[in-house]
Amino acid sequence: MKHMRALNKKAGRIDDYVVSRTEDVVGMQDHPSTQQRPHVPAGCALMFTPGWEVDAAGGTAGLCQPVERDIYDCFVSCYWPAQVPDHLNNAPDWTAKCATATKDWRNLDLVFP
Amino acid sequence: MTASMTASATRVYRLGEFHRFDAEGARFLYLVPAGAIFAVDTAVGKLIECLTPGELSHDRLIENLAANGLGIEDSEELIDEMYHANVIVANDSVPDRPQPLPDVFPIQTLVMNLTNQCNLSCQYCYEFGADKLATPEGKPKFMDLETAKTSVDFLLSQSGDRRSIHITFFGGETLMNYPLLKEVVAYANLRAGEQGRHVDFSLTTNATLLTPTIIEFLSQNNIGVTVSMDGPKEMHDHLRVFANGKGSYDIIEPKVRALIQNHRTRPITARVTLTAGVSDVLRIFRHLKQDLGFHEVGFAPVTTSPNQLYAINATGMDSVLDQFHTLADEYLEYALRGESHGFSNVSDTLAELCQGVNKSHPCGAGLGLLGVGPSGDIAPCHRFVDSDAHALGHISTGIDKAKQADFLRRGHIDSKYDCHTCWARPLCAGGCHHEAFVRYGDTGHPNLHYCDWIRDWTNTCLEIYGAIAAKNPGFLQQFAERKAS
Numbered sequence: 099m100k101h102m103r104a105l106n107k108k109a110g111r112i113d114d115y116v117v118s119r120t121e122d123v124v125g126m127q128d129h130p131s132t133q134q135r136p137h138v139p140a141g142c143a144l145m146f147t148p149g150w151e152v153d154a155a156g157g158t159a160g161l162c163q164p165v166e167r168d169i170y171d172c173f174v175s176c177y178w179p180a181q182v183p184d185h186l187n188n189a190p191d192w193t194a195k196c197a198t199a200t201k202d203w204r205n206l207d208l209v210f211p
Numbered sequence: 212m213t214a215s216m217t218a219s220a221t222r223v224y225r226l227g228e229f230h231r232f233d234a235e236g237a238r239f240l241y242l243v244p245a246g247a248i249f250a251v252d253t254a255v256g257k258l259i260e261c262l263t264p265g266e267l268s269h270d271r272l273i274e275n276l277a278a279n280g281l282g283i284e285d286s287e288e289l290i291d292e293m294y295h296a297n298v299i300v301a302n303d304s305v306p307d308r309p310q311p312l313p314d315v316f317p318i319q320t321l322v323m324n325l326t327n328q329c330n331l332s333c334q335y336c337y338e339f340g341a342d343k344l345a346t347p348e349g350k351p352k353f354m355d356l357e358t359a360k361t362s363v364d365f366l367l368s369q370s371g372d373r374r375s376i377h378i379t380f381f382g383g384e385t386l387m388n389y390p391l392l393k394e395v396v397a398y399a400n401l402r403a404g405e406q407g408r409h410v411d412f413s414l415t416t417n418a419t420l421l422t423p424t425i426i427e428f429l430s431q432n433n434i435g436v437t438v439s440m441d442g443p444k445e446m447h448d449h450l451r452v453f454a455n456g457k458g459s460y461d462i463i464e465p466k467v468r469a470l471i472q473n474h475r476t477r478p479i480t481a482r483v484t485l486t487a488g489v490s491d492v493l494r495i496f497r498h499l500k501q502d503l504g505f506h507e508v509g510f511a512p513v514t515t516s517p518n519q520l521y522a523i524n525a526t527g528m529d530s531v532l533d534q535f536h537t538l539a540d541e542y543l544e545y546a547l548r549g550e551s552h553g554f555s556n557v558s559d560t561l562a563e564l565c566q567g568v569n570k571s572h573p574c575g576a577g578l579g580l581l582g583v584g585p586s587g588d589i590a591p592c593h594r595f596v597d598s599d600a601h602a603l604g605h606i607s608t609g610i611d612k613a614k615q616a617d618f619l620r621r622g623h624i625d626s627k628y629d630c631h632t633c634w635a636r637p638l639c640a641g642g643c644h645h646e647a648f649v650r651y652g653d654t655g656h657p658n659l660h661y662c663d664w665i666r667d668w669t670n671t672c673l674e675i676y677g678a679i680a681a682k683n684p685g686f687l688q689q690f691a692e693r694k695a696s
Contacts, residue, residue, distance in 0.1 A: 099292055102240070102249040105680045107691065108567020109247035116295040120288075 219291065222301035225266040226259065229298060230634040232670060234677035241673055242297060244307065246567040246637040248676060254281060254289050255298070262299060309625045312571070312578075317371030319579040322379045322593040323362055323395065325388035326353045327585055331417055332454045335486055335513045335521050337594060338383070342516050342649045345597035353388050354585040361606050362583045363399045367406065369610075376403070380414035381582075381593045389425060396432055415439060415482070417451070418463040421470055430474040437480045438467055438505075442495030449488045450521060464503075471504045478506035480555065485512045485531060486521040492534035500553050509555035510535075514594075514646045517660070528664055536671060543675050546686050558690075560672040561679075563638055565690035570624065570640040577603065577618045577644075581610075591618055591654075594645035601654075618644075621655025629657045635669045 099120075104113040188209075195205035230241040238256055240249050261267065261275040269290070276286040293299045327338065327347050338345055351358075363378070370376045378399060380392050396412060403410045413435030429436055440463065441447040448458025471479050481499045485492070492510060499508045512531065515522045523531065538554045545552035552558075572578060577591035584596040587606040595601040603618065604611035624630055627641040641647070642658030642665070650660060679686050 099296070101252050101255050101289055101292055102296065102298075103251075105239070105248040105250055105677070106246075106565050106567040108245050108569070109242075109249050111567075112242070112245060112247050112296055116292055119295045120291050 219287075219294070220269050222269050222294075222303060223266050224262060224269065224272055224290070224294070224299045224301050226262045227297045227300045227304075228634065230670070230673070231259070232673050232677060234674040235681045237677065237681050239673070239677045240298065241634065243634045244569050244637050245297070246564075246569040248564060248567065248673070248680075249296075250677070250680065254285070255293065257281065258289055258293055258299065310571070312619060312623075315371070316578055317373055318366060318369045318376070318581060319373060320377040320379060320575065320581075321362060321366040322381050322580065322582040322596075323354065323359065324381045324383065324582060324584050324593055324596045325359075325385055325391050325395075326383040327597055328352050328387055329382060329384040329417070330387065330419055330453065331384065331459055332452055334450045334452075335484060335515065335519075337514055337645070337649070338597075340515075341519060342514070344595060344601065344645075344648065346599045347597045350584070350586040350588075350597060352585060354391060354583075354587075356391060356394055358583075358585070358587045358606060359391055359395045360398055361587065363395060363402060365583075365606050365609070366399075367402055367408070373408075375409045375411060377411045377413070379593075380412070381596075382415075384420065385414050385416050386420040386425065389420070393428065396434070411435075413437065413477075417459065418466050418470065419459055421463075421466040423469065423473070426470050426473050429470075430476050433476045435477045435480075436470065436474060437482050438463075438470070439484070440467065440481045440499065441483050441486075441489050442491070443498040443502075446489045446491065446495060450484075450486060467503055471506075480507040480509065481505040483508065483510045485510055485523060487523050487527060488521065490523060490527050490531055492531055493537060496538060496554065505553070506551075507553050507555040507558070509559070512661075514643065514649055516649055528661070532664060532667055535668060539671050539675060543678055546675070546679050547683050549683060549686055556668075557672060557675060560638070560669070561676055561687070562690045564672060564676045565687055567637075569637040572619065572622045572624070573640040573642055573644065577615055577622070591644060594643075601648075618654060621653065623655075626655055627657040629659060633662065633666070635662075635666045638669055639665050 099113055099116055102109075102113075104110045192209060193206065196202040228243040230243060232239050232241065238251050238253075240251050240255070241247070242249070257276060257279045258272075261272060261279070267275065272290060273283060273286050276289070277283065281289065290299070294301060294304075297304070327345065327350075329336070329339070332339070334340060337343060354362075366376060366378065378395070380395075382388075385392065392414070399410045399412075412432060414429075415437045416439070418438045418440065428434075439451070441449070441451055444458070444460040444464075447460040451459050453459060481503075483489075483495055483499070489495070495510075496508055499505045510531075512523050512528065513519075513521060535556065538552075539557055542552040542554050542557045574580070574592070576582075576595075580592055581603070582590040582593040582596045583606055584590060586597070588597065588599075588602045589604045589606060589610060590596040590598065590601055591603060601618075602611075603614045620626060622641070622644050624636060624640045630636045630639075630641050633639070641656075642661065644654040647656045647658055648654045650656070650658065676687070
């Protein structure tokens with residue numbers, strides 16, 4: 099809690115409750131802790147992923163076009179497989195020409211079923 | 212997120228139930244009825260000021276906070292936090308529902324009145340004095356071994372899976388039945404040991420019958436001792452007298468010194484009863500703590516109907532409170548240096564504040580604590596022992612559930628309407644059942660004659676708690692580990 103500091107056991111329990119009700123939903127973190135921990139996202143913004151919400155510099159100028167390429171990362175790690183070229187069955191070679199994402203991202207193309 | 216934003220935007224806020232206090236230049240809130248203590252920042256203070264004149268809609272509250280220099284995002288966050296902590300409440304806040312008592316509540320403590328006989332004739336005695344409830348006619352004066360063993364078995368069988376249970380020996384004068392006390396200690400240790408459990412013992416005595424042998428036994432068996440003693444000679448002898456009127460101070464003074472010197476396994480406590488003629492708290496404390504060397508000294512005003520000559524009147528209670536404040540200031544100085552002061556009225560309250568107790572009943576009587584008289588009658592606590600009107604069954608047949616339920620229903624905080632607007636109720640819960648009966652003829656009546664006094668004293672202890680939390684929080688650790696009494 100930002101404005102109150104718990105000083106006895108009962109206050110500690112209220113603190114836990116308030117934190118669970120007021121703090122942002124944090125991915126992959128089922129049990130919010132009173133202790134502040136770093137937010138570790140699964141699979142996205144820590145790596146260079148062309149077309150993600152912001153570019154490597156934190157702005158939007160470097161974002162790729164078309165927007166379909168935003169989801170390149172989903173293809174590789176398959177955590178949203180239905181929405182991306184399906185590398186298991188229909189587009190196994192989609193990233194064949196993209197050895198290094200930071201250099202070759204332009205080689206990722208649209209898939210026309 | 213959208214849903215909750217919409218919900219908050221339509222709320223109309225008002226202040227929740229809490230008590231504000233300051234200590235060491237910092238601000239604190241005591242949340243009622245939770246019993247939670249928080250240190251708060253200036254933004255919380257501004258929020259409370261905004262809502263003090265009356266309720267405000269969400270948007271108006273944001274505007275008012277903006278006028279006090281808070282940005283919109285900060286205000287939204289502040290309101291959300293305070294709303295979920297119940298510092299402020301809204302039209303959609305759900306009031307606490309009364310909680311029924313658990314069907315099974317394991318006993319923790321059994322107070323065994325080994326005898327109802329006493330070798331002193333203290334005029335204020337609740338067992339023999341003018342306000343007595345006991346009806347001992349035709350009942351045994353001394354508990355026999357069989358009743359005592361049945362009582363121990365009763366405690367062991369009724370204490371559920373509690374690993375540690377407590378037996379307190381009481382009277383009359385407890386040591387008038389010392390032979391039985393020794394037998395009970397041996398028997399209880401044996402039976403509890405068979406079950407892999409531990410029994411903790413304590414006793415209250417007037418110290419007149421202490422001998423080196425008894426002191427050695429008490430020390431060897433880790434038996435906690437509380438001595439009923441009212442101060443230096445002239446005060447102690449005012450009411451604590453033998454049947455011939457002679458004071459008991461000269462008899463007990465050397466025995467108490469020997470007890471404190473030779474009983475090395477537990478702290479020795481003095482328990483002082485304050486009366487109209489004996490209310491010089493500071494002098495009593497100095498004598499018992501410094502001259503005699505008690506580790507802890509606790510005070511309680513005499514329990515009495517209002518018209519007894521020894522009853523303390525309102526002016527006397529104000530004077531007692533002033534002197535409590537002086538000792539409380541001393542306690543704080545000691546605590547900030549990490550030292551023990553010995554004024555147990557403060558330390559007992561700090562222990563409860565540390566846990567954040569929110570009591571359904573003022574004490575454990577009839578719930579986790581029971582008294583047993585020499586006849587084997589079960590009472591809510593030692594103060595009701597031998598009173599037919601208050602018996603809750605017999606040790607051989609167990610607790611009379613209907614009578615117990617009636618006692619607990621009367622004493623429940625939900626039944627005490629006068630208490631529902633009092634911020635001190637999480638700790639007080641209406642006060643002693645026995646005192647209520649003596650004053651008002653009903654164990655469930657709130658003790659309205661000392662409400663202001665209790666609120667003042669609770670506030671004082673909160674200030675001490677806040678000051679220690681701010682300057683020497685490590686000192687509170689001892690209370691976190693100690694179970695609330």
